[in-house]
Amino acid sequence: MKVLLATALVSLLPFSSAVECSKNEILNKYRVNEFSIGGVSVQDTPPSETKESWWLNICDEHDSKSSIPDQCNVKDIFCGVTSVALPGKESIVTKVMDFTSSVALEVKETAEALSIRLSGAAWGSHILNADIYLQCQEKGSGSLTESSWTDDQNVKLVFSGPFGCLKKGNDNKDGNGDDDNNDKDGDDSDKKPHDGDKNGSKPKGGAGLGSWLVWLFMYATIFALIYLVVTSYMNTRNGSFNDFREEFVDRSTTFATNLPQFAKEVAGKIVNSGSSSQRGGYSAV
8 A cells, every 4th residue: 555655646746857958058048948849851762751750858947748749758858750651541650769868968059059969869779869950040930951860870950940049148248248249348448539549648759759860860871871882882893892892891981980070060060050040140239
């Protein structure tokens, strides 16, 4: 009697045959727990027609048992049913593939779809694996777009529908955690510069003068070098390269030696010219 009572109580307890997607780091971001996922693929196998019906519900939060094929186990999270029909006759079920919650589950995010791999389902003496891809398509309730067997034990299925889309708040995130697709957070760094500050901080006047003097020095050096080369070549154009080199070295040495005195004379003339013009502004009484 106690055994029968315990069995009855256990049968009344709810069981969880799927994954709690809300606690899964990846599945929690997708709408996979909001929709029933299923599809049918039909293949001509003359004289018969082969049909594969697929059903998926990996989230415990969504109850889609009403859409599960009759041949599948109520504890399945993924199930496939193969049936064959001859013209004018009822279809015959030839294969039922049950993937219960005991199979290994691997979830990945790819650029094209949400990838779900189920492996280790027992089918007679064989082991079956399923690679399922959920692509995002906002409109409609979803459909099976691709179904293929890579070998006798591995099937690949591609579903397209809203279940493959990210939930609001998980797509188009920017660096501030909002959905406005920009990195502005309202602080002073986001304010546009005024018209006078478009180029940032302006360089000081001394920096502009220094740059001008550097360019002037570079041009003067280039012109002096050209002058020395041309003059040395003109004086030794009928001689050898050694003659040209000696002439160039001598002229360069002389130029470098006389340059300070030349610069001093130029500076003196500039200063004297300024003083003379200043004195010219006074008249004798």
